[in-house]
Amino acid sequence: AQTVTQSQPEMSVQEAETVTLSCTYDTSENNYYLFWYKQPPSRQMILVIRQEAYKQQNATENRFSVNFQKAAKSFSLKISDSQLGDTAMYFCAFLPGGTSYGKLTFGQGTILTVHP
């Protein structure tokens, strides 16, 4: 079974600064996908970024980028130029490759607060 660990229960950052959220996972699979989801106070789960394990290049989506270290089983999220709207709970999630029919395993979440 896979496990996903987010060791930072809470983080805070000043507006316009950069923050990095940590995530580690444990798996024996070689083919898998990793995701970061954002859950603002509205409670809607929003996909932020995805990474395929077979890709060496780190994924980037505008101000969001990841540092994927496959050997270390680490998948951190970097948010640049933080905005007030980035305040939310962030979840790291693992998905086995192949026909897993979506058995996402989530980490415990990190509450991020962006201060003006």
Next chain:
Amino acid sequence: DTAVSQTPKYLVTQMGNDKSIKCEQNLGHDTMYWYKQDSKKFLKIMFSYNNKELIINETVPNRFSPKSPDKAHLNLHINSLELGDSAVYFCASSQESLALYEQYFGPGTRLTVT
């Protein structure tokens, strides 16, 4: 356009009652899911349906019965509600057949059992 919708968004009921939560997706996806988010915000999959067939049942009590009348709908019926069922329930969908594994979530249903 709402991609994944759930009704109701809030549900308050008494122990022992039976209730249903409905989910619909207009993304044309072939796979739908139910997740439970507990009071500590931990998210765990409950069920997964692919083309109306049950794929994943994560040791959920028999009081929970999902039903998928068609690919666009996945409803969750809960019998004999207990205090411990209080949580936020999320519906999600994805397109497995095209290897598009991102799951898109509905707005959640906050269930409170008193």
